[in-house]
Amino acid sequence: MIPTWLHVLAIVALVVGALSALYILIDTRRDPQHMAIMNVVWPITGLYAGPLAVWAYRKWGKLAAHSRAMPAMEADEPMPSKTETPHYASVGKGAAHCGAGCTLGDICAEWLAFLIPAIAVWFGWQSLFSEKIFAVWILDYILAFGFGIVFQYFAIKPMNEDMSPGQGIVAALKADTLSLTSWQVGMYGFMAIAHFWIFGSLIGVKLEVDSVEFWFMMQIAMLCGFLTAYPVNIWLIDKGIKEAM
DSSP states (O other), X not given: OOOHHHHHHHHHHHHHHHHHHHHHHHHHHXXXXXXTTHHHXXXXXXXXXXXXXXXXXXXXXXXXXXXXXXXXXXTTOOOHHHHSSOHHHHHHHHHHHHHHHHHHHHHHHHHHHHHOTHHHHHTTBTTTBSSHHHHHXXXXXXXXXXXXXXXXXXXXXXXXXXXXXXXXXXXXXXXXXXXXXXHHHHHHHHHHIIIIIIIIIIIOSOOOTTSHHXXXXXXXXXXHHHHHXXXXXXXXXXXXXXXXX
16 A cells, blocks of 8 residues: 555645646746747656756746847847856756657656557567566657657757758757667666565555556656766767757
């Protein structure tokens, strides 16, 4: 049986995440980001990072608002987001941008496999894997990769109008493949601990997708994904493979 304190904590964490995402969503409606895709990235980040995402958004995300960027561009000056964002925060924004695609992909994959179990069978459950979680992870990666590349494309292409769609896709693949893979590694690692040890061994119950505890664990898993993707984004940005945000 799941402890009451853990159940309550999970509910609180999810509500705080939802409220954080809603706050950012409303604010980006009122004061949109100059890079349109970030109007999606920031609220998604709020879902798992909660108040941390709100703090980062207000401190560095607002610097990239269209209302701040346009006056600088019209005056032929660097945008505030380029001059006032420290390197470590720029790397964090890059990792969170990648993580938004991963988060969206993981949410879709987990619910698809839960609602239509045959999908997990298609990816090897009961044939290659005795545990459903491993088959679902394959679908997780595919959808996370797809969303991640789309997010990256819409970060790169609008800022490079002379770039063809094909060149934009190639640039997105170069910028995001390692980043999103490292993110998924962190996510998988923590979810394995949660599934097999915390719930499977210590608590003795199955961690199900339709439980608040599962999504609380996913919130923590996404933070772990951020941690594993952060050093990869440092390398990608420092090497010029990925543009600083």
